[in-house]
Amino acid sequence: TSLAPGKQVMIITPFHVKLPKNYSRSGHIGQAYQLTQWYPKPAVYDKKGWHPMPYLDQGEFYSEFGTYDVKITLPEKYKVAATGSVVDSTFQTAQKTLHYKQENIHDFAWFADEEFEVMHDTLQLSQKTIEVYVYYNKKNAQYWSQALNYTKEAIRSKSDLVGVYPYPVVSVVERAGDETGGGMEYPTITLVSKTSNE
Numbered sequence: 001t002s003l004a005p006g007k008q009v010m011i012i013t014p015f016h017v018k019l020p021k022n023y024s025r026s027g028h029i030g031q032a033y034q035l036t037q038w039y040p041k042p043a044v045y046d047k048k049g050w051h052p053m054p055y056l057d058q059g060e061f062y063s064e065f066g067t068y069d070v071k072i073t074l075p076e077k078y079k080v081a082a083t084g085s086v087v088d089s090t091f092q093t094a095q096k097t098l099h100y101k102q103e104n105i106h107d108f109a110w111f112a113d114e115e116f117e118v119m120h121d122t123l124q125l126s127q128k129t130i131e132v133y134v135y136y137n138k139k140n141a142q143y144w145s146q147a148l149n150y151t152k153e154a155i156r157s158k159s160d161l162v163g164v165y166p167y168p169v170v171s172v173v174e175r176a177g178d179e180t181g182g183g184m185e186y187p188t189i190t191l192v193s194k195t196s197n198e
Contacts, residue, residue, distance in 0.1 A: 025175070033111065034176060034191070036191075066106075068108045069101050070110075071098070075094060078114055080098055082108070082110035082111070082189065083187050083189050084167075085168055086099065106187065111189075113135075119133065126159070128168075130155070135174060136173075171189040172192055
């Protein structure tokens with residue numbers, strides 16, 4: 001079937017993922033879950049043709065931008081940090097479903113942990129107010145006391161230097177575990193690994 005310029009098609013691709021022990025910022029460490037590169041991504045078609053590039057563990061990938069509309073169902077005791085904004089949430093029999101949506105992004109990552117502590121504030125930029133969240137493990141609270149201020153200062157300074165932050169929310173998440181793997185940036189959310197200067 002052909003797809004004419006400016007037209008659209010819906011492709012439904014059922015898939016199941018068994019989460020491994022954490023590897024390259026994806027999987028689980030005990031009861032802490034990190035889900036990155038967790039869903040099938042379509043190849044990008046541009047003026048040079050198709051780009052069927054897989055995710056490379058030690059590299060990058062080429063993704064299309066779009067609107068992500070994601071529902072996450074999990075036990076109610078978990079706290080979740082994810083790309084985009086929560087537009088709806090429902091609760092039923094010790095479970096909850098969180099509905100996230102974000103336009104104009106190329107990826108979606110989410111993190112769930114029973115041990116997350118959550119800090120929240122807002123940040124006034126020149127053209128809008130955004131939500132700012134920080135998620136960290138409560139055992140490391142002493143290292144995260146200024147995290148909201150650092151996050152707001154980073155967004156404020158980059159907005160002044162480069163251009164106003166384009167999304168309505170920004171989140172910073174402490175990476176679970178002590179093994180190497182580093183932090184990583186995803187649309188609206190940044191994973192921060194343990195540092196040597198705690």
